[in-house]
Amino acid sequence: MKSKAPSCPYLLWMIIFTIIPLAMVIYYAFTDKSGNFTLQSFADSLFYTDVFVRSLWIALLSTAICLLIAYPLSYIMSRAKSSTRNVITMLIMLPMWMNFILRIYAWVLLLQNDGLVDIAVKLLGLDVPLLGTTGAVVLGMVYNFLPFMVLPIHSVMLKIDNRLIEAAEDLGANKVRIFSKVVFPLSVPGIISGITMVFVPTASTFLVAQYLGGTGDKMIGDVIENIFQRDKNVGSAISLALMVIILIFIIVMNKFGDEEAAVA
Amino acid sequence: MSEKTIISLKDIELSFDGEVILDKINLDIKDREFITLLGPSGCGKTTTLRIIGGFLEPDSGDVYFDGERINNVPPNKRNVNTVFQKYALFPHLNVYENIAFGLKLKKKPKDEIDRAVKKMLAVVDLKGYEKRPISKLSGGQQQRVAIARALVCDPKVLLLDEPLGALDLKLRKDMQIELKQLQNQLKTTFVFVTHDQEEALTMSDRVVVMNNGKIEQIGTPIDIYNEPANAFVADFIGEANILNGIMKEDYRVIIQGKEIECSDKGFGTFQPVDVVIRPEDIEVCKPEEGLLAGTVTSVVFKGVHYEMEIDCDGCLWIIHSTECESVGTKIGMRFIPNNIHIMNKLFPTENNIFKVTVVSSNSYENSMEIDIEDSVIKVDGYCYPEGSELEISLPPSDIYIAGDGNGALEAYIVSVIYKGEYNEIIMETENHTWLMTSLQDEQVATTAPICFKFDNAHFTLCSGSGGDSK
Numbered sequence: 001m002k003s004k005a006p007s008c009p010y011l012l013w014m015i016i017f018t019i020i021p022l023a024m025v026i027y028y029a030f031t032d033k034s035g036n037f038t039l040q041s042f043a044d045s046l047f048y049t050d051v052f053v054r055s056l057w058i059a060l061l062s063t064a065i066c067l068l069i070a071y072p073l074s075y076i077m078s079r080a081k082s083s084t085r086n087v088i089t090m091l092i093m094l095p096m097w098m099n100f101i102l103r104i105y106a107w108v109l110l111l112q113n114d115g116l117v118d119i120a121v122k123l124l125g126l127d128v129p130l131l132g133t134t135g136a137v138v139l140g141m142v143y144n145f146l147p148f149m150v151l152p153i154h155s156v157m158l159k160i161d162n163r164l165i166e167a168a169e170d171l172g173a174n175k176v177r178i179f180s181k182v183v184f185p186l187s188v189p190g191i192i193s194g195i196t197m198v199f200v201p202t203a204s205t206f207l208v209a210q211y212l213g214g215t216g217d218k219m220i221g222d223v224i225e226n227i228f229q230r231d232k233n234v235g236s237a238i239s240l241a242l243m244v245i246i247l248i249f250i251i252v253m254n255k256f257g258d259e260e261a262a263v264a
Numbered sequence: 265m266s267e268k269t270i271i272s273l274k275d276i277e278l279s280f281d282g283e284v285i286l287d288k289i290n291l292d293i294k295d296r297e298f299i300t301l302l303g304p305s306g307c308g309k310t311t312t313l314r315i316i317g318g319f320l321e322p323d324s325g326d327v328y329f330d331g332e333r334i335n336n337v338p339p340n341k342r343n344v345n346t347v348f349q350k351y352a353l354f355p356h357l358n359v360y361e362n363i364a365f366g367l368k369l370k371k372k373p374k375d376e377i378d379r380a381v382k383k384m385l386a387v388v389d390l391k392g393y394e395k396r397p398i399s400k401l402s403g404g405q406q407q408r409v410a411i412a413r414a415l416v417c418d419p420k421v422l423l424l425d426e427p428l429g430a431l432d433l434k435l436r437k438d439m440q441i442e443l444k445q446l447q448n449q450l451k452t453t454f455v456f457v458t459h460d461q462e463e464a465l466t467m468s469d470r471v472v473v474m475n476n477g478k479i480e481q482i483g484t485p486i487d488i489y490n491e492p493a494n495a496f497v498a499d500f501i502g503e504a505n506i507l508n509g510i511m512k513e514d515y516r517v518i519i520q521g522k523e524i525e526c527s528d529k530g531f532g533t534f535q536p537v538d539v540v541i542r543p544e545d546i547e548v549c550k551p552e553e554g555l556l557a558g559t560v561t562s563v564v565f566k567g568v569h570y571e572m573e574i575d576c577d578g579c580l581w582i583i584h585s586t587e588c589e590s591v592g593t594k595i596g597m598r599f600i601p602n603n604i605h606i607m608n609k610l611f612p613t614e615n616n617i618f619k620v621t622v623v624s625s626n627s628y629e630n631s632m633e634i635d636i637e638d639s640v641i642k643v644d645g646y647c648y649p650e651g652s653e654l655e656i657s658l659p660p661s662d663i664y665i666a667g668d669g670n671g672a673l674e675a676y677i678v679s680v681i682y683k684g685e686y687n688e689i690i691m692e693t694e695n696h697t698w699l700m701t702s703l704q705d706e707q708v709a710t711t712a713p714i715c716f717k718f719d720n721a722h723f724t725l726c727s728g729s730g731g732d733s734k
Contacts, residue, residue: 163352166319169339170346171366171417181365185356 025243028236041237048223048238055220056245058134059203062141063149066198067191069142070149074190075183077150078157089154092147100144104211107140111212132214140208148197156190157183192257200246268295270421270453271316276325278311285311286322287477293421293455298447300456300464303474304500306709309457310349312474313423316455318342330420345414346423350430351406353398359385359409360394366417384412387446404435411446421453428463440466461501465489473497476678476692476709494607495538495688499681502542505581507684509539509606517606520577524555528606536614538607543571543584545603554596556581560589579684610679611690611699616658618696619726625650636716637694639672643718653726660688662717663700671713680706 032038077085095103110117111130118130130136160183168178206221213219220242228235269292276289286308293299301309314320315327318339327334334342345366353362363384367377385391388408398406407427414422424443428436444467447454458464464471465485473480473488473496481493492498495506510518514529519539531537551557558576570588574581574597581597589595623640625632631644634654648654665671675691675698682688682705689700691714698714706712 161352163348163350164354166339167346167348167352167354167413168365169319170317170344170348171413172340172369174340177369181369182354182356 025236025239028233029240032233041233042241044234045238045241048220051218051223052220052238052242054217055203058137058141058209058219059199062138062145062202063195063199065138065142066146066149067195070146070153070194071187071191074150074154074157074187077154078160092150095143096147101207103144104140104208107136107143108211111136111139131212132217134213134217136212137209137217137219140212141202141205144205144208145198145202148201149194152193152197153187153190156187160186189257192253196250196253199249203246204242269293270295270330271455272326272328273312273315274326274328276312276315276322276327278308278315278320278322284477286315289325289477289479291472291479291482293453294470295420296451296453297469298444298454298456298467299470299472300458300468301472301474302458302461302464302500303480304708305459306476307474308477309459309474310425313346313425313455313457316421317344317346317423343420344423345417345419345421346425347410347414347427349425349427351410351427353406353409353413355398357398358394359390359396359398359401362398362409363412363416365413370417380416381412384416387415387449388412403431404439407431407439411443415446415450415452419452421455424454424456426457426459428458428460436463443467465501473500475500490605492540492605492607495540495610495681496679498538498540498605498607499679503582503584505541505543505546505684506681507539507541507579509537511535511537511606515601517604520556520579522556524604525601526604526606527601528604531606531608536609538609540605540607541599541603543582544569545599546581546583546585547598548572548583548585548587548589549596549598551594551596554598557594557596560591560593560595563588563591580682581684610681611688611697613699614660615722616660616663616696616698617655618658619653619655622648622650622652622654637673637696641672641716646718646723648723648725655724655726656718657722657724658716658718659720660699660701662720663698664702664715664717665700665704665706666713666715669713671715673714674711675714676711677706677708680708 029041030037030039032040073088077088080088108131109115112118113129113131115131121128121130164182164186165178168182173181204221204224206219206225209217209219210222220238224235224238224242227238271291271293273289273291276286277284278286289308289312291312301312303309311320315322318334318337318341321335329337329342329344354365357365360381363381364377367380372380381394382391385393388411390405390408390412393401393405398409401409407430410427411424427443428439431439440463443454443456456464456467465488468485470482471485471488472482473493475496481488481497483491488497488501492501492504498504499506507519511528511531511534512518512523513533514531515526517524517526517528517537517539556576558574558581560572561575561580562573564571565588566584569584569586572583572585572589574583574595576597583597618636620634620636623633623635625647627647629644630647631642632647632650633640633642635641673693675693678690678692678697680687680689683701686701686703687705689702689706691698691700691712693714700714
């Protein structure tokens with residue numbers, strides 16, 4: 001039997017930074033300020049149901065847009081020469097070297113009245129506000145989380161053996177068939193992990209909506225951040241609810257993934 | 265096998281990154297034959313197969329299928345199917361779906377597909393495996409699925425790219441026989457690629473021996489084995505003693521200074537030739553009764569026979585015999601004229617003969633610098649005027665591979681043939697072919713840095729060159 005000793009640092013890490021905080025959140029969610037058991041915090045958090053639903057909707061929308069951009073991009077990348085591929089990977093990774101808040105601020109500057117994008121839009125004859133809209137929030141999400149969609153899909157596509165494509169061609173498949181019968185089915189695991197990696201953080205993120213959205217665009221992450229400063233019991237209850245929903249989502253996605261993996 | 269030609273390759277040439285992969289390949293594949301492309305790795309056999317399959321387009325030359333030029337026909341429109349190296353089965357589909365893949369694309373009715381797949385499963389002995397995922401199959405089973413997947417499309421020609429390479433020896437031998445039987449039964453043309461000479465001899469109607477992008481010989485397995493066209497083929501197919509000989513006159517050859525009767529004629533008088541004698545064709549006898557005599561230096565038991573190495577005046581011979589002689593015994597070697605195969609040398613001349621220009625000369629030091637393929641090489645002990653054109657005759661022993669990796673030229677090793685005393689290595693650089701002898705074995709189809717020494721070289725001033733107008 002293998003020794004379990006090497007996993008000790010990892011276990012310790014898990015306990016200190018994940019298990020204990022999680023236990024604290026659960027404890028606070030089910031107690032009131034004086035430490036007595038209560039479900040009142042959950043009842044109070046129902047007040048934020050519409051924020052909750054809108055957050056999930058924005059997350060879903062952002063994930064879908066990410067997928068629409070990332071899939072063809074990954075496909076092109078996987079077919080490209082390795083030098084071209086490296087350049088594109090670099091371009092995708094580059095913004096991630098910059099601080100998250102700075103990136104959002106950059107978009108604020110671009111979208112605000114008389115910002116570069118705003119001027120461009122005005123030149124096209126459209127005079128609509130850009131900053132402070134749901135669209136701006138989704139844009140910010142897509143911009144920030146696109147790499148998390150591209151990378152897993154790209155890495156799965158890169159692993160598709162070129163001989164499989166040749167085999168399909170050999171057996172009579174044209175370009176469309178090669179894609180629908182071989183490339184797409186084999187890239188499903190990448191799509192699933194990409195969706196998970198984008199949906200989960202977009203659903204719970206904060207700051208993006210605060211900076212780019214209007215007053216009505218607040219997302220659940222912002223609410224949690226805000227409430228925690230006043231009332232950690234309600235904050236914990238909302239966090240817990242969000243966590244459970246995301247957990248269910250991951251389980252469902254993994255189920256899909258497992259089915260794919262089972263036939264793969 | 266019929267006389268009708270199904271696939272015809274005409275003057276196929278292909279280069280990649282300036283490197284010649286195929287050099288004027290001409291090949292007619294007959295309908296219903298089992299033909300094998302055989303050669304060492306890097307010889308162009310897989311490339312040839314890919315051109316037939318449509319995955320590569322030749323730079324020049326034509327591919328004909330049933331008399332029709334198909335150069336521009338994509339793989340999905342050719343009546344040819346491929347069994348890929350390492351099978352390339354679809355991992356997301358099960359056995360049934362893999363085999364049905366081609367038929368579904370052809371939009372065949374469901375019951376017809378079902379019948380065809382079931383029949384194919386029976387042919388390759390995989391009944392009851394329909395629902396199995398590919399990952400749950402053994403190598404041999406995957407192999408069968410790959411063959412079934414290609415054959416179910418009922419191609420005129422089946423291309424097989426080293427399909428048995430990943431199997432272990434015993435399974436490989438079984439599959440060789442099964443494949444041959446399958447081909448007999450289905451009457452499909454099989455084009456088989458392998459680097460395993462024994463596999464080629466076992467299965468094929470005809471064998472195409474390739475090396476360095478060229479076809480060396482096409483023939484039946486028996487022809488190829490018994491009448492190799494040159495030393496390369498003899499060396500590659502089976503084991504052989506390959507020796508330098510001199511053809512004294514018709515039916516008389518001199519080997520190791522001894523004149524021996526042979527059955528070949530038509531060579532020039534005193535023409536240097538390669539002599540091939542198979543180890544099993546040599547009979548061991550008493551030293552005084554043999555054509556040649558030598559001392560046994562090693563004996564290895566090989567199962568059916570003993571493999572003995574004989575030192576005969578510094579030249580190493582190999583003998584296969586069912587009787588064992590002990591190491592150190594002096595024995596005689598006998599062989600009948602019919603078993604001596606005489607062939608033209610792979611390299612046309614005895615020495616390397618090439619022309620160079622003197623780049624600079626230094627009469628004070630008695631040295632000069634010459635230019636070979638843009639590489640400037642210093643020659644000590646000789647001095648010709650700058651700008652002279654020289655013809656150099658360089659013995660093969662004066663080319664050597666640079667031990668430190670800094671050679672004058674980078675050469676591609678085309679063939680390595682053991683001549684009993686040393687290896688004869690033929691190499692190519694951009695504009696020249698070189699002959700080198702070396703005690704060391706080298707890997708073919710690789711490059712090596714080569715150097716020259718000119719101690720034994722012979723220089724001739726070309727007439728009409730700059731040197732005369734001094």
